[in-house]
Amino acid sequence: MMDNQHKTSEPQKTTETPKTIVVKFGTSTLTQGTPKLNRAHMISIVKQITDLHNAGFRMVIVTSGAMAAGRNYLGHPQLPPTIASKQMLAAVGQSQLIQTWEKLFDVYDIRIGQILLTRADIEDRERFLNARDTLQALLDNRIIPVINENDAVATAEIKVGDNDNLSALAAILVQADQLYLLTDQQGLFDSDPRKNPAAKLIPVVEQITDHIRSIAGGSGTNLGTGGMSTKINAADVATRSGVETIIAPGDRLNVIFDLAHGESIGTKFTVPSAHLESRKQWLFAAPSAGVLIVDDGAVNAITVQHKSLLPAGIIAVEGRFSRGEVVKICSQDGSQIALGMPRYNSDALARIKGKKSTDIESILGYEYGAVAVHRDDMIVKK
Numbered sequence: 001m002m003d004n005q006h007k008t009s010e011p012q013k014t015t016e017t018p019k020t021i022v023v024k025f026g027t028s029t030l031t032q033g034t035p036k037l038n039r040a041h042m043i044s045i046v047k048q049i050t051d052l053h054n055a056g057f058r059m060v061i062v063t064s065g066a067m068a069a070g071r072n073y074l075g076h077p078q079l080p081p082t083i084a085s086k087q088m089l090a091a092v093g094q095s096q097l098i099q100t101w102e103k104l105f106d107v108y109d110i111r112i113g114q115i116l117l118t119r120a121d122i123e124d125r126e127r128f129l130n131a132r133d134t135l136q137a138l139l140d141n142r143i144i145p146v147i148n149e150n151d152a153v154a155t156a157e158i159k160v161g162d163n164d165n166l167s168a169l170a171a172i173l174v175q176a177d178q179l180y181l182l183t184d185q186q187g188l189f190d191s192d193p194r195k196n197p198a199a200k201l202i203p204v205v206e207q208i209t210d211h212i213r214s215i216a217g218g219s220g221t222n223l224g225t226g227g228m229s230t231k232i233n234a235a236d237v238a239t240r241s242g243v244e245t246i247i248a249p250g251d252r253l254n255v256i257f258d259l260a261h262g263e264s265i266g267t268k269f270t271v272p273s274a275h276l277e278s279r280k281q282w283l284f285a286a287p288s289a290g291v292l293i294v295d296d297g298a299v300n301a302i303t304v305q306h307k308s309l310l311p312a313g314i315i316a317v318e319g320r321f322s323r324g325e326v327v328k329i330c331s332q333d334g335s336q337i338a339l340g341m342p343r344y345n346s347d348a349l350a351r352i353k354g355k356k357s358t359d360i361e362s363i364l365g366y367e368y369g370a371v372a373v374h375r376d377d378m379i380v381k382k
């Protein structure tokens with residue numbers, strides 16, 4: 001067990017791990033306030049992301065603009081204000097949008113991968129893991145994920161509804177270090193600057209209080225969704241999960257590059273000190289669906305060395321559960337040492353228990369990685 005622990009290829013979040021940054025571009029930034037995507041501005045964005053990517057940063061894009069691009073491509077038709085009209089615009093515009101990103105990144109020989117998500121993809125534990133694995137695979141292969149909501153088919157019940165909150169969920173999925181919400185203002189002001197020219201910029205928010213929520217108004221344009229209030233919600237979700245969040249002006253020269261190098265721009269929302277517990281509370285807000293009994297080597301690896309659980313350390317699998325459901329991890333004497341979200345379902349674990357990670361694929365015919373339960377998906381009992 002101990003030897004195998006050293007052989008895993010699981011991602012290690014050490015100080016050498018390059019920073020992972022999610023950058024969300026609002027419609028206002030991508031159109032620069034016009035009725036269509038502004039490719040001249042987008043190429044300057046692509047250049048900054050490329051420079052950071054080439055310097056080793058792991059960059060993830062959350063892009064709005066599908067509806068704006070669709071409306072423009074169709075020649076600004078008069079449409080009834082229905083969900084079906086919006087979905088139609090998104091269906092037309094998403095392909096325009098992704099093609100634009102693809103062509104611009106192609107200038108720098110960088111490949112992108114499109115991911116269209118809904119809330120249902122993130123709230124369901126198995127789909128959460130699937131989305132996370134896909135994002136991880138893209139990043140590991142140096143492909144930049146470009147995410148939007150799957151607006152064309154998502155109904156109100158399963159939508160996140162705005163890309164600020166979607167980007168916070170994306171940041172949790174990729175365990176980002178930072179989230180940048182780029183918009184058409186310098187940051188969060190003490191009142192809407194479109195309505196109050198004397199409004200003042202708030203450079204740092206350490207706690208999202210009712211007062212902060214009360215000063216954040218809606219969108220200033222009919223193309224954006226949510227305005228500042230959805231950005232505050234997103235900052236709340238992201239910072240509670242350990243992701244520092246910055247609202248910054250999308251039209252400032254080199255804004256992404258400068259933020260990544262630590263410059264103070266816009267409004268920074270700092271991470272509360274108890275963030276890790278909250279992230280895990282979010283992940284583990286479910287009753288346990290089964291039990292994994294592990295050997296002494298695995299108990300030591302998990303509790304003393306803070307490592308992942310490998311199949312080799314599992315002695316028995318109790319209960320029936322899907323990948324991503326929460327299970328108890330117990331030692332042979334029955335005492336619970338941890339809670340965890342396994343990467344394999346109960347049937348698969350029963351077949352690979354006690355086996356080397358290198359044998360997983362030949363036993364199952366597929367593999368979701370070397371570990372049975374990753375340490376990031378575990379709460380160890382103190």
Ligand SMILES: Nc1ncnc2c1ncn2[C@@H]1O[C@H](COP(=O)(O)OP(=O)(O)O)[C@@H](O)[C@H]1O
Pocket residue numbers: 025026027028029064182183184185187188189190191192193194215216217218219220221223224225226227228229
């Ligand atoms: N307190 C505030 N500080 C800054 N902007 C605010 C505030 N309250 C409301 N807003 C509005 O939020 C808008 C940005 O949100 P939105 O239009 O949804 O842009 P995006 O497309 O970038 O998400 C601003 O243009 C501004 O009018």
Ligand SMILES: N[C@@H](CCC(=O)OP(=O)(O)O)C(=O)O
Pocket residue numbers: 025026027028063064065066067068090148149151161162163164223224225226227
């Ligand atoms: N998913 C939608 C954008 C939703 C949204 O939140 O827009 P915005 O407020 O401009 O970031 C689209 O692509 O048009």
